[in-house]
Amino acid sequence: MKHKGLDADGYFEREGSLGRVPAAFAGVVAAARARTAEAYGHRLHSAYLYGSVPRGTARPGRSDLDLLLALHHEPAAEDRDTAEVLARGLDEDFPAIDGVGILLHGKENLLSEAERYDLGWFLACLCTPLLGADLAEHLPRYRPDSLLARETNGDLAAMLPGLRARAAAASTPEELRRLTRGLSRHLVRTGFTLVMPRWGGWTSDLAESAEVFGRYYPQRAAQMRAAAAVALDPVADPAVLRAYVEDLGPWLADEYAAVHGTKTPR
Known part of the structure; x- marks a missing residue:
């Protein structure tokens, strides 16, 4: 079943x-x-x-x-x-x-x-x-456990400096929309895999991912729901990117490291 x-x-x-x-x-x-x-x-x-x-x-x-x-x-x-x-x-x-x-x-x-x-x-x-x-x-079969969470998305902290630089450099509406869409998707998926082992399942649906995340982190639920919406309908708004790289992203990276650890260096 x-x-x-x-x-x-x-x-x-x-x-x-x-x-x-x-x-x-x-x-x-x-x-x-x-x-x-x-x-x-x-x-x-x-x-x-x-x-x-x-x-x-x-x-x-x-x-x-x-x-x-x-x-x-x-x-x-x-x-x-x-x-x-x-x-x-x-x-x-x-x-x-x-x-x-x-x-x-x-x-x-x-x-x-x-x-x-x-x-x-x-x-x-x-x-x-x-x-x-x-x-x-x-390849083996996989379960939604903490090892998988760590190795798939446990590198957000390492990515943030580069993401900040890209956000600062984006200037045209097309650049802003492309970066906003990609970063929104990444943050929502990272938020979901943070709670994936506790939820005990998998979904690639961004809206559902945000809702599942919000059950465990209600104080950040509105931000994640907004990110899921932007991932589907990206905006050319520098303020959205700043909020991602200065607030939601750093918080998510710290929480991820505390819960699952950081991704094994390649």
Whole structure:
């Protein structure tokens, strides 16, 4: 029996499937499969979708397309250039999507012990196979425990200086919206994984994540609900970014370290 994203034994159920892709996104998913295979050829081990498109919750014209590509080697400059061209072409050719994000990783890194509870978990539980042999077959099953919480999102404190610099440098409305959307998502997901072991389950829904967080930290619930709303409808407001990097982010980083510890250095 399904319960909070877990199977009957308390392990994560893999979210998303190609069967859940909304009809409005079928064309771009087919193009992503074909163009990825053509662009990377023998360099590619496998490709995966993640995010709202394979979960079936994507909104035409509002949602982005997210891809994880596993290469036979560690990504080089040529691979990153290929990803940039691929992403730009898909974004320009398919109005159903608002942006394309492509993550590149070497196969050995994805399967490494160091990444077992971060990238490995991400691939095995949150990614939907699109091309090639599924690396999840070589990874363990996962539970929503404190180890997973620490290794997935226990690096917020280390990220904050860079985020402050990016927030200070953002000037155009497009830059502000892009950064606000990304940081909102990150804070909401970090807030959720902070309480994930106590809640005993998993959700990728940002609104639900904020609500679950708020049950354990009512004094911060309104801030997290607002961040979830901004993640879906980003704003070009520098004040929102300042509040994230000067208030909510530092508090969340300190609380996370106190509850779960900090992410193992890579």
